[in-house]
Amino acid sequence: MMMKSILITFIIASALLSSVFADIGGKRTLVVLDDLSIKKTHSTFFKNLENKGYKLQFEQSNTKVVLEKYGDFNFDNLILFSPTSESLSFSSADVTRFIDGGNNVLFAGSNVISENIRDIAAECGMEIEEDKTLIFDHFNYDKSQSDHSVLVADQFIEDSPIILQGLNKPILFKGIGHKIRNNPLNYAILTGSSTSFSAKAVSGVSTKLMGKSCGLVSSLQARNNARVTFSGSLDLFSDKSFNSKIDNNESGNKEFVERLVSWTFQERGILRASELELVKISTESNSTVAPDVFTIKDEVKYSLKVEEFDGVKGKWVPYVGSLQLEVIMLDPYIRTFIKGDANGLYKIHFKLPDVYGVFTFEASIHKSGYSTLDHIYRKPILPFRHDSYERFIPAAFPYYATCFSMLIGTFIFSIIFLFNKDQLNK
Numbered sequence: 001m002m003m004k005s006i007l008i009t010f011i012i013a014s015a016l017l018s019s020v021f022a023d024i025g026g027k028r029t030l031v032v033l034d035d036l037s038i039k040k041t042h043s044t045f046f047k048n049l050e051n052k053g054y055k056l057q058f059e060q061s062n063t064k065v066v067l068e069k070y071g072d073f074n075f076d077n078l079i080l081f082s083p084t085s086e087s088l089s090f091s092s093a094d095v096t097r098f099i100d101g102g103n104n105v106l107f108a109g110s111n112v113i114s115e116n117i118r119d120i121a122a123e124c125g126m127e128i129e130e131d132k133t134l135i136f137d138h139f140n141y142d143k144s145q146s147d148h149s150v151l152v153a154d155q156f157i158e159d160s161p162i163i164l165q166g167l168n169k170p171i172l173f174k175g176i177g178h179k180i181r182n183n184p185l186n187y188a189i190l191t192g193s194s195t196s197f198s199a200k201a202v203s204g205v206s207t208k209l210m211g212k213s214c215g216l217v218s219s220l221q222a223r224n225n226a227r228v229t230f231s232g233s234l235d236l237f238s239d240k241s242f243n244s245k246i247d248n249n250e251s252g253n254k255e256f257v258e259r260l261v262s263w264t265f266q267e268r269g270i271l272r273a274s275e276l277e278l279v280k281i282s283t284e285s286n287s288t289v290a291p292d293v294f295t296i297k298d299e300v301k302y303s304l305k306v307e308e309f310d311g312v313k314g315k316w317v318p319y320v321g322s323l324q325l326e327v328i329m330l331d332p333y334i335r336t337f338i339k340g341d342a343n344g345l346y347k348i349h350f351k352l353p354d355v356y357g358v359f360t361f362e363a364s365i366h367k368s369g370y371s372t373l374d375h376i377y378r379k380p381i382l383p384f385r386h387d388s389y390e391r392f393i394p395a396a397f398p399y400y401a402t403c404f405s406m407l408i409g410t411f412i413f414s415i416i417f418l419f420n421k422d423q424l425n426k
Contacts, residue, residue, distance in 0.1 A: 025104070026076025027054045032061055034082040038234075039109075042081070045065065045237045048258060052311075054265075060348065064404050076214075077265050080107035081234055083117055092119035096414035104227045104265050108234040109176050111201055124220040124228045125181040129198050129207060135177040135214050135232070136204075137196040142172055149201070152246055153216060155191045160369030162269045163189060163219070164259050169252030172244045175233025178215040187368070188291060189229070189260065190217040217266065225371040228249045229264040263369070267311025271319055273375040277303040278361065281349065294381045295388070296354050303347045304363050304375060306340060318344030327353065328360045354385040 046147045059065050061082035112131045121128050134149040142150040154170040177198040192214035199206040220228040242254040282299040307316040323346045327334035333353040338346040358380045366374040
């Protein structure tokens with residue numbers, strides 16, 4: 001009987017542990033290819049993923065694959081290297097549900113894009129250019145070739161260093177362009193320079209897309225923290241691209257792809273909050289109340305630990321940055337920013353507002369490239385008890401004086417009225 005209970009406990013603990021880590025940096029990955037020969041031309045890319053522990057399942061685009069079964073997803077990540085296939089076994093709506101389930105998608109294009117890929121990109125806020133177009137640049141191109149569509153690109157995203165971790169080596173890029181919508185959830189990871197433009201590959205007739213609005217690689221981080229990345233070039237992930245050189249120096253293609261994919265598959269930039277501490281330090285109330293009961297104008301201490309998931313180490317590490325704290329009842333009564341220490345602890349002392357009700361203590365981090373963190377805790381704040389107020393309030397002294405002056409005046413008037421006798425005229 002004891003062995004049976006121990007076995008059941010072990011199974012439950014294993015299930016809970018697996019459910020915790022399944023949502024973060026999951027390794028089950030479906031790879032959909034136009035042609036299985038891409039496994040050879042992109043072998044370094046796939047080998048790097050396998051070395052990280054990713055379980056890759058390769059399928060051709062015309063093979064029937066089920067992403068979801070009975071409400072559970074069979075994969076954590078989806079790689080679509082099938083830009084031209086019109087015979088995908090799942091629709092753009094299936095991919096959208098896959099993203100809504102908190103899973104990640106990486107897909108790439110070529111100068112010909114199928115309607116399925118276009119629909120997926122459109123759902124993620126990216127508008128891909130017409131077929132048989134490429135991005136050209138007559139100034140920033142690979143000088144070792146006469147082809148001006150082989151760009152030397154270095155316009156990396158600047159406001160989200162977590163994504164590329166400060167990469168500054170230029171890369172070689174040849175592919176179709178796209179435009180991202182004006183959406184704070186979309187990130188322009190890599191764009192063309194101010195002299196780049198999109199044009200037909202054969203005739204050279206330019207389209208309306210030009211300058212830094214030419215998207216080369218872009219991402220979406222959904223509100224549920226699912227991540228989607230689109231590259232206009234499938235060749236960017238190839239062995240040839242990884243071994244390319246710029247002016248006899250190694251290009252940054254391999255490093256760029258490794259950092260981009262690790263972010264897309266949630267190996268970095270995932271935050272969580274724990275160890276909330278909200279305690280009363282002092283109170284202006286004169287009555288003795290329980291320490292966990294908050295009253296108006298109490299001095300309190302707020303402390304919260306924030307951690308970031310490190311996919312390389314496979315563990316949570318302290319997140320050091322800033323956190324916004326709001327104390328809200330319909331409207332924010334207190335809004336402040338807290339700096340974290342080296343252990344990821346965010347502490348602050350403050351006085352509660354002079355208003356009673358049910359307040360929400362909301363700690364949030366909305367930083368580009370990081371997952372959205374919203375930690376909410378609700379606590380009632382009570383008014384003073386009837387015996388908690390001061391016996392005499394200084395602000396009421398004028399009213400006290402008025403009351404006593406009326407009493408004294410009434411007493412004097414009564415004495416005069418009772419003991420004063422008018423003289424009668426004889």
